Structures are given as C-alpha cells and as structure tokens.
Amino acid sequence: MWKHSAIGLVIVLGILGNLVARAQSEPPALPAGPMQEKATTACTECHESRIIVQQRLSKAAWTKEVDKMTKWGAVVDPKDRDSLIDYLSANFGPDRPAYVPDRSTPFPARK
Amino acid sequence: MLALLDIVMTSRRTFFKAAAGATLAAWTANPLWTWAADANSELVLPGKDSLIVRSYRFVDLETPVEYFNTWLTPVPRFFVRNHMHEPIVLGADDWTLSVGGEVEKPFSISLPDLSKLEKHSVVNTLECAGNGRGLQSPKVPGIQWGKGAVGNARYGGVRLRDLLQRAGVKSSGKHVMFRGMDEIPGNVPPFIRSIPIEKALDEDTLVALEMNGATLTKDHGFPARALVPGWIGAASCKWLSEVRVLDQEFVGNFMSPGYRLPNQPVKPGEAVKPEETHPVTSLRVKSLIAAPRDGSQVNSRTLPIQGVAWAGEAEISRVEVSTDGGSTWHLAQLGHDKARYAWRLWTHKWKAPKGGEYIVMSRATDSQGRTQPATAGWNPSGYLNNAIDQVKIHVEA
Numbered sequence: 001m002w003k004h005s006a007i008g009l010v011i012v013l014g015i016l017g018n019l020v021a022r023a024q025s026e027p028p029a030l031p032a033g034p035m036q037e038k039a040t041t042a043c044t045e046c047h048e049s050r051i052i053v054q055q056r057l058s059k060a061a062w063t064k065e066v067d068k069m070t071k072w073g074a075v076v077d078p079k080d081r082d083s084l085i086d087y088l089s090a091n092f093g094p095d096r097p098a099y100v101p102d103r104s105t106p107f108p109a110r111k
Numbered sequence: 112m113l114a115l116l117d118i119v120m121t122s123r124r125t126f127f128k129a130a131a132g133a134t135l136a137a138w139t140a141n142p143l144w145t146w147a148a149d150a151n152s153e154l155v156l157p158g159k160d161s162l163i164v165r166s167y168r169f170v171d172l173e174t175p176v177e178y179f180n181t182w183l184t185p186v187p188r189f190f191v192r193n194h195m196h197e198p199i200v201l202g203a204d205d206w207t208l209s210v211g212g213e214v215e216k217p218f219s220i221s222l223p224d225l226s227k228l229e230k231h232s233v234v235n236t237l238e239c240a241g242n243g244r245g246l247q248s249p250k251v252p253g254i255q256w257g258k259g260a261v262g263n264a265r266y267g268g269v270r271l272r273d274l275l276q277r278a279g280v281k282s283s284g285k286h287v288m289f290r291g292m293d294e295i296p297g298n299v300p301p302f303i304r305s306i307p308i309e310k311a312l313d314e315d316t317l318v319a320l321e322m323n324g325a326t327l328t329k330d331h332g333f334p335a336r337a338l339v340p341g342w343i344g345a346a347s348c349k350w351l352s353e354v355r356v357l358d359q360e361f362v363g364n365f366m367s368p369g370y371r372l373p374n375q376p377v378k379p380g381e382a383v384k385p386e387e388t389h390p391v392t393s394l395r396v397k398s399l400i401a402a403p404r405d406g407s408q409v410n411s412r413t414l415p416i417q418g419v420a421w422a423g424e425a426e427i428s429r430v431e432v433s434t435d436g437g438s439t440w441h442l443a444q445l446g447h448d449k450a451r452y453a454w455r456l457w458t459h460k461w462k463a464p465k466g467g468e469y470i471v472m473s474r475a476t477d478s479q480g481r482t483q484p485a486t487a488g489w490n491p492s493g494y495l496n497n498a499i500d501q502v503k504i505h506v507e508a
Contacts, residue, residue: 027167046296048168056250065252073297094249102164104156104172107187 035087160187174259179401182448184262196294212356215279234450240343243496267321284356287311289348305361340452341424394423398475405502421454422477466508
C-alpha cells in the first residue's frame with residue numbers, strides 16, 4: 001500500500017516536475033530558415049537541439065548524419081533531405097563561431 | 112524522498128526536477144508557476160553541481176576541469192554520458208540480472224541476492240572515449256566534449272567473474288556482452304557492447320552497485336552497472352539487465368562502426384574502411400591541468416600548478432610541467448593516493464620569473480614508457496584525444 005502511494009506521488013510530482021523542467025531548461029530554438037520547422041520536428045523528437053547546435057561539420061559529414069538519423073527513425077521526407085542537409089551545413093558548418101555550452105546551477109552535494 | 116528515488120527511477124522526460132527536498136520545500140512556500148518563472152533562466156540538475164551541459168535530453172554532462180582537485184570525484188561533480196534516454200521506470204524490486212549464453216547453468220539474480228555476494232571495490236578513473244573530441248580539428252560528429260568527460264570514483268559491487276563462474280562458462284565462451292536498459296528512441300540500435308572473456312574474468316571487473324560508498328544514482332546506472340576498469344566508459348554499461356557469454360565479439364552498432372579506431376594513423380579528415388579498424392579498449396596516458404584555469408589572471412608570481420593524470424590499465428610514472436610553452440620540463444610531485452586504475456593528483460610549485468603571459472603545459476608518462484603526444488592522432492570519431500594539456504595564463508607583475 002505504502003509503495004503504491006509512493007509511486008503515485010512520484011508520478012504526480014513527475015508531471016509537475018516536468019512542467020518546471022521545461023520552463024527552466026529550454027534548449028535553444030533552431031535558427032530561422034526554410035527548414036527550421038522540419039528540422040525541429042525531425043531531430044528533436046528524439047534529442048534536444050543542443051546536440052545539433054554544438055556541431056561544426058562539413059556538408060559531407062552532415063549528409064552522413066542525416067542519412068544515419070533517418071535510418072534510425074528521424075522522419076525526413078525524401079524530398080526534404082537535400083534541403084535539410086543544406087540547412088544544417090549552412091548553420092552549423094566548420095566556419096561558424098565556437099559554441100558556448102550552458103552550465104547547470106550549483107546544487108548541494110547529495111549524501 | 113531521496114530514499115524513494117533510489118527505489119523508483121523515472122525518465123527525465125516524465126519526471127525531473129521534483130527530486131530535491133529543497134525543491135519540495137519551495138513548492139510548499141510558493142505557487143508552482145511563480146517559482147518556475149523565477150527560475151526560468153536556470154538549468155537545475157538535481158544531484159549535479161554546476162556541470163557543463165553538453166545535452167540535457169539525453170543527459171550528457173561534463174565536469175569543469177577546476178573540479179579535479181580531489182582524488183575521488185564527488186558524485187554531484189561526476190560527468191554523465193547517456194547514449195539514449197534513461198529507463199522510464201525501474202523498480203529495484205522488479206529488477207533482475209540474467210547471466211546466460213555460452214554457459215552451463217544460466218540464471219537470474221535479484222538485487223537483494225546480488226547484494227549478499229562477496230563485495231569488492233575498485234577505485235577507477237572512468238573516461239568517455241570521446242573526451243576531448245571538441246578539441247580535435249577538423250571537427251567530427253558527436254558530443255563535443257571539452258576536457259572533463261572523466262572522473263575518479265570508488266565503485267563497489269560484486270566481481271563479474273563470480274557470476275560467470277557460478278554460471279559455468281563453456282569453452283566456447285570468448286566474449287561477454289552487456290545489455291543496458293536504456294530507453295531506445297525510434298529505430299536506434301540498442302546500447303549493447305561486449306568485452307573479451309579475459310577482461311570479464313579479471314578480478315577487478317565488477318557488476319557495480321555503489322559509487323563512492325553510496326547506492327548508484329540513476330545518472331550512473333542504478334541499480335547496477337558494469338565496471339570495466341581502465342577501459343573507456345562505454346565498456347561499463349549502465350542500467351545493466353543482462354550479461355551474456357558469446358562465442359564471438361558482439362555484432363552491433365556500438366561495437367562496429369561505433370567505438371573503433373583506425374589500425375594505422377590517418378590524415379585529418381580522411382575516411383577509414385571499417386575492416387581497417389579495431390575496438391577502443393584501454394584508456395591512454397593523459398594529464399589535465401586543474402589549476403590555474405585557462406585564461407585566468409594570477410595575482411601572485413608564486414603559484415601551485417595542479418592536476419590529475421591517469422593511464423588506463425598502466426600506472427603513471429611521472430608528470431612533467433612546462434611553463435615556457437614546452438621548451439623545458441620539470442617533474443611534478445605526485446599525490447599519495449593511488450590505486451591500480453585510479454588517477455594520481457599532481458602538483459608543481461612554480462614562481463614566475465616576471466609578470467606576463469605564460470603557456471603552462473602538463474604531460475604524463477606511464478609505466479610502459481608511453482608519453483602524451485603534442486597532438487593526438489586525428490580519427491573519424493574523435494576518440495582518445497590524449498594530447499599534452501595546456502592553459503594560457505596572465506601573471507600580474
């Protein structure tokens with residue numbers, strides 16, 4: 001009984017916690033462009049945008065990534081493939097400025 | 112609340128910031144929406160302290176190098192590398208570990224029964240194979256780790272070989288596979304890897320249940336993880352559910368093409384044929400400078416230069432420091448704390464001859480005579496970057 005109540009509490013807190021988490025940790029929006037919406041849908045279904053925006057890859061490397069991710073389940077319409085590769089290459093190519101990552105907040109040590 | 116969390120794990124996607132007692136207190140004191148709005152710009156990771164967020168979904172957190180000033184890295188400051196999502200719900204009561212494959216007597220074991228077996232602990236420096244990938248040029252895809260996807264902790268658990276001996280490994284058993292319970296998105300291949308039977312039977316290879324004397328947190332693989340000492344982090348599969356003895360290396364994405372190095376040096380940017388690669392196993396000799404920090408202004412001409420050095424399955428023989436951009440080198444003093452697979456702290460007292468800009472470097476040499484290179488060989492996945500470390504500082508006159 002106690003265990004079930006406890007699990008229920010965790011689930012309720014989880015739903016609330018998720019709302020808070022989203023408010024606090026929103027990853028950056030992908031940059032504006034003709035493929036912004038489709039890239040967001042295709043890529044961030046499985047992982048957040050930070051994984052994309054930290055990359056600095058050539059067009060050849062982006063092509064391999066897009067094809068790999070499509071094989072792994074990213075929903076990319078075949079007619080959008082080349083545009084998506086162009087979009088990622090243009091925004092996250094080797095010549096772009098260095099990416100500066102976020103830091104999490106200090107947190108007391110957990111015993 | 113914390114004890115409860117140790118029993119019930121949920122994915123960060125469905126459950127997250129509720130973990131801390133402090134957070135609960137905040138909830139009772141403030142309406143939720145107000146509290147959330149106030150904290151809008153903050154990235155709170157319960158149980159983690161000021162880490163570099165390479166990714167949050169999935170969780171990939173890096174330790175800032177200035178934290179590397181203790182022999183054991185506290186869990187809140189220990190890096191996290193997840194390949195995919197954490198298991199959604201994991202009850203310790205329901206969890207079992209199965210041991211099977213090329214064995215005489217396959218079995219499953221519960222957490223309470225596993226906990227009753229003979230305990231063994233190993234202090235091990237765990238480093239992600241991709242640590243330093245972001246410092247390679249040209250850039251390669253993957254988490255763009257800086258220097259801090261590494262840490263040193265005491266892992267407690269049971270010897271994997273005790274489990275394998277209980278099952279009775281057949282003569283056909285050549286490799287041991289670990290399956291994690293990572294929640295797999297889309298059609299991503301499951302996170303399964305294998306290690307050779309010799310390493311699996313090593314007295315220090317563990318099914319670990321504890322980290323620094325406490326129950327594993329979910330970030331680090333609760334309730335159980337493999338611990339393959341001296342090897343890349345990916346060998347030490349988290350959220351372990353299955354140990355399977357195989358007659359050959361496991362065939363799957365995270366064994367090939369993942370986690371492989373070219374057999375021969377390659378030119379930066381060059382493609383490598385899969386058949387001309389081998390699995391990444393042991394870590395390489397490497398050192399990091401924890402203090403002074405890169406880019407810092409130092410207001411005293413006398414200062415300690417400090418850091419850590421490790422060498423996978425080998426020992427650290429020496430660490431040298433240069434303060435003139437690599438022209439001359441001076442032996443650093445190694446810390447007293449040591450263990451077979453653990454890093455050594457090191458320190459070098461230095462007096463700058465005058466104020467100005469300095470490039471401070473560290474290089475380690477291991478017990479097999481291998482020394483860190485000036486630049487690490489480029490490879491297509493950015494693995495095992497063990498180049499000599501360096502920081503640039505300004506000393507006030």
